[in-house]
Amino acid sequence: MSTARTAESSPSAARGVPRTPGGLGLVRTSQAVLFTPEAPLELERGAVLAPVEVAYETYGTLDATASNVVVVPHALTGDAHAAGHHGDPARRGWWDVLIGPGRPIDTDRWFVVASNLLGGCRGTTGPSSPDPATGRPYGLDFPALTIGDLVRVQRALLRHLGVRRIHAVVGGSLGGMQALEWVLQAPEDVDRVVVIAASARLSAQSIALSTAAREAILRDPDFQGGRYHGTGRRPDAGLAAARMIGHVTYVSEEALERKFDRARRAPGGALPASGAEWLAPDFEVEHYLHHQAATFLDRFDPLSYLYLTRVMDHFDPFRDPARLAAAAAAGAHATVVSFDSDWRFGPPHSDRIARELAAAGVGVVRRSLTSPWGHDSFLLALPDYLAVVAAALEP
Amino acid sequence: MSTARTAESSPSAARGVPRTPGGLGLVRTSQAVLFTPEAPLELERGAVLAPVEVAYETYGTLDATASNVVVVPHALTGDAHAAGHHGDPARRGWWDVLIGPGRPIDTDRWFVVASNLLGGCRGTTGPSSPDPATGRPYGLDFPALTIGDLVRVQRALLRHLGVRRIHAVVGGSLGGMQALEWVLQAPEDVDRVVVIAASARLSAQSIALSTAAREAILRDPDFQGGRYHGTGRRPDAGLAAARMIGHVTYVSEEALERKFDRARRAPGGALPASGAEWLAPDFEVEHYLHHQAATFLDRFDPLSYLYLTRVMDHFDPFRDPARLAAAAAAGAHATVVSFDSDWRFGPPHSDRIARELAAAGVGVVRRSLTSPWGHDSFLLALPDYLAVVAAALEP
Structure with a gap:
C-alpha cells in the first residue's frame, strides 16, 4: 500500500x-x-x-x-x-x-x-x-x-x-x-x-527563464552556430548571463536580502558621475554574481548548458x-x-x-x-x- | 493629517x-x-x-x-x-x-x-x-x-x-x-x-536580475565598449536576452501558466532527434518571448537600457x-x-x-x-x- x-x-x-x-x-x-x-x-x-x-x-x-x-x-x-x-x-x-x-x-x-x-x-x-x-x-x-x-x-x-x-x-x-x-x-x-x-x-515560467538563458548563449555572436571550438572565441558573454539568470533563481529573495541587502563597495557610498564607472559592479550582490559567472566560465561549456537545460523542459x-x-x-x-x-x-x-x-x-x-x-x-x-x-x- | x-x-x-x-x-x-x-x-x-x-x-x-x-x-x-x-x-x-x-x-x-x-x-x-x-x-x-x-x-x-x-x-x-x-x-x-x-x-534580488540583464549587454562582443554606432554591429544578442529576462519578471507565474501552460507548436507534439531543431523555439511561451525580443530590438537602444535600469538600482x-x-x-x-x-x-x-x-x-x-x-x-x-x-x- x-x-x-x-x-x-x-x-x-x-x-x-x-x-x-x-x-x-x-x-x-x-x-x-x-x-x-x-x-x-x-x-x-x-x-x-x-x-x-x-x-x-x-x-x-x-x-x-x-x-x-x-x-x-x-x-x-x-x-x-x-x-x-x-x-x-x-x-x-x-x-x-x-x-x-x-x-x-x-x-x-x-x-x-x-x-x-x-x-x-x-x-x-x-x-x-x-x-x-x-x-x-x-x-x-x-x-x-x-x-x-x-x-x-x-x-x-x-x-x-x-x-x-x-x-x-x-x-x-x-x-x-x-x-x-x-x-x-x-x-x-x-x-x-x-x-x-x-x-x-x-x-511556463521555468521554461521561459531557461529560454532567456539559452538565448543569451545561442544569440551570442561568439557562439558561431555551435562551432566555436578552436576559433579562440567562445560565447562566454552568453554563458555568463545564463549563469547569472539561473543563479538568481536558485536562491530565494530572502537569502539575497540576508546576505547582501543593498550593501555597496564604493568607499563612503560615493556615486560616480561617469556613466562607465556607475555601470560597473558596485552593490555586493553584483560582485557576487560576477564571481559566480567567472568561476562557472572556468568549468562549464555553453553547449552542455543548452542541452542539459533543454532536457528538463521536456521531462x-x-x-x-x-x-x-x-x-x-x-x-x-x-x-x-x-x-x-x-x-x-x-x-x-x-x-x-x-x-x-x-x-x-x-x-x-x-x-x-x-x-x-x-x-x-x-x-x-x-x-x-x-x-x-x-x-x-x-x- | x-x-x-x-x-x-x-x-x-x-x-x-x-x-x-x-x-x-x-x-x-x-x-x-x-x-x-x-x-x-x-x-x-x-x-x-x-x-x-x-x-x-x-x-x-x-x-x-x-x-x-x-x-x-x-x-x-x-x-x-x-x-x-x-x-x-x-x-x-x-x-x-x-x-x-x-x-x-x-x-x-x-x-x-x-x-x-x-x-x-x-x-x-x-x-x-x-x-x-x-x-x-x-x-x-x-x-x-x-x-x-x-x-x-x-x-x-x-x-x-x-x-x-x-x-x-x-x-x-x-x-x-x-x-x-x-x-x-x-x-x-x-x-x-x-x-x-x-x-x-x-x-538585492531586483538588483541582481537587472545586473544579469545589463551584463548580457555589456559582455556582448558587439557592444564594443559602447561604441557600436556605425559599426554595423549592435549588441542585439545582449539586448534580446535582457528583454527576455525582464519580461519574465514583469508577468506573474500564474499569467504565464494561464496564457501558455506547456502548449507547444510542434505538430502532434513530435520531438526532433536533432539537437539543433530541439533547441529551437517550440513551447508557445518561447515563441512569445522571441516575439517580445524582436519587437523590442526594433524600438530600443542597448545603452538606454543600461542607463535607465541603473537609475532604479540607486533610487x-x-x-x-x-x-x-x-x-x-x-x-x-x-x-x-x-x-x-x-x-x-x-x-x-x-x-x-x-x-x-x-x-x-x-x-x-x-x-x-x-x-x-x-x-x-x-x-x-x-x-x-x-x-x-x-x-x-x-x-
Whole structure:
C-alpha cells in the first residue's frame, strides 16, 4: 500500500551548520567507455551515439552481494566529483555535506556512485566531444537527449561496475528528476529513490527563464552556430548571463536580502558621475554574481548548458501509466522532498510528484522542509534535511 | 493629517476588459530643446549636459490658469507616445487604456503631458545622442543619471509649456518612482501623485536580475565598449536576452501558466532527434518571448537600457528627511497602488512608500489591488485599477 504523508520540519536553517568532522579524503575520477560503434547507445528519440565515455567516482566499498549501492545523479552544473577532494582538502565535492563516513549517505555503509551526465562537459560524452564522423566537436549535431537517456547511461555504468541491484538513487533538482526517472525506467533494479527539489512538469515560467538563458548563449555572436571550438572565441558573454539568470533563481529573495541587502563597495557610498564607472559592479550582490559567472566560465561549456537545460523542459515522466504501474508492482518506494523558499521547483512540484506516485500505488513519503535558502537548499548542510535523507535510506 | 488606508479590491482582473469606446485620435510627438551650452542641465552627480532635447506629447487643453495639468512619466521601455495613435488607430500609445476622453485620466478635463525620459532613445537626449565634444554618440561617456535628473528635465519641459502648477503626476514602475521623486523634489509645484507598482528601495534580488540583464549587454562582443554606432554591429544578442529576462519578471507565474501552460507548436507534439531543431523555439511561451525580443530590438537602444535600469538600482528617495518634511508642509497627497501578483515591485514595496510618506505627515491613500497579471498590471484595463486612478485625480 502506498502511504503519502506530509511532514513539516521545524525551522532550523542556519547556514554554516558545522559539517561532520572528517569526510572523505582524496578521491579520483575514473573513466569508462560504455558504448562503442559496435554497440552504440540508442537514444529515446531514435538517434544512436558512440562512443560514449563516462567520468565517474565511487566512494565506500561494494559489498559481497553488490547490494549496498547508492547512486547520486547530479544537477545541471554538477559533475562526477560529488564528495571528498582532489588534492586540496578545502575544495570538496558538490555534495560533500551529504556523502562521507557517518554522513547521511554513509560511505562506511553504502557504495556511492556519482557520474557526469550524458551531454555534460566534465568527462562524459557531450556536445563538445569529438564527433567520430568528422573528428570535430559535435556542436549542435549532437542529438537531442531525454532524462531517460541520462539514466540509461548510468544504468550501463552500474552494469560495468558489476552492480545488479541498487539500494537507492538520491538526487536534487535535475538529479531528483533523474532519481524519479530511475524508479519508472528500472523499478526492478532500484529499491528506493529520494527526489529532492525536483519537478515532473516545468512551469511556463521555468521554461521561459531557461529560454532567456539559452538565448543569451545561442544569440551570442561568439557562439558561431555551435562551432566555436578552436576559433579562440567562445560565447562566454552568453554563458555568463545564463549563469547569472539561473543563479538568481536558485536562491530565494530572502537569502539575497540576508546576505547582501543593498550593501555597496564604493568607499563612503560615493556615486560616480561617469556613466562607465556607475555601470560597473558596485552593490555586493553584483560582485557576487560576477564571481559566480567567472568561476562557472572556468568549468562549464555553453553547449552542455543548452542541452542539459533543454532536457528538463521536456521531462514529462507521468505520461505513461504502464511505467507507474510497474513501479508500484515492483514495490518501489520514493521520498519526495521540497524546500518552502524554492521558487523554481518548490512544494507544489513535489506535491504533484508525490500525488502521482501514490495514486499509482508507489510507496511515498513526502517531506516539506523549511529553509530560507531557496532552490539551492538541497546543497546545504541543513540539519532537518540531512536527517530526512539519512532516514530515507534506511531499509 | 495623514491617512494611510488599505483597500482590497474584489478580484475582477479579466484580461481584455473592453476599453472605453473612442479614445484619442491622431496625436503627434513634439520636440523641445530645454538646455543649451549657455544654460546646461546640471546633473545631481555634478556633470553638466547640453544640449538636452526632449520628445513629448500633450493631450487635452491647458486651461486659462494653467492649472489642469497631469504629468505621466513613463516606465523603463516606454516613450512620449502615451495615448492616441500616430496614423494607425489600432496601434495606440502605451497608456491609452488610462488616458483619453472619459477615461480615468480624462482628456476632456486634464491637460496631459507625456515625455520621453532623459537617457532614453525615443527622441530625448540619451547615451546614443551625439556628444557635441566629439560629434559621435556619447556611449559610456554619457554621465551617470538619477531619477532626480529625470524629473528635473520634466520640470523644465513644463516651464517651457507655460505650466506652473501641476494637478497630478501619475506613473507606474519607473514612472511611479518618478512620481514619488516629483512630490519630494517639487512639493510646492505638485498637488498629488499616484505611485503605482513602484519601489523606493530595490531589493538585492531586483538588483541582481537587472545586473544579469545589463551584463548580457555589456559582455556582448558587439557592444564594443559602447561604441557600436556605425559599426554595423549592435549588441542585439545582449539586448534580446535582457528583454527576455525582464519580461519574465514583469508577468506573474500564474499569467504565464494561464496564457501558455506547456502548449507547444510542434505538430502532434513530435520531438526532433536533432539537437539543433530541439533547441529551437517550440513551447508557445518561447515563441512569445522571441516575439517580445524582436519587437523590442526594433524600438530600443542597448545603452538606454543600461542607463535607465541603473537609475532604479540607486533610487533611495527617503534618505533626506528634509524633503519629506517639505512635502508634508506643502500639503502634498499621494495614492500608492500595488498589485498582489507583482513580484518585482509588489505590495511590500508600496507598503514601505506609504508608511514613510505617512510617517512624515504626507497625506496617503494606499490601494492594494488583486490582479493575476503581475507587474505589468499597471498597463492593463483592469476595472478596479481604472477606478482607483480616476478617484486619485479628484481634487
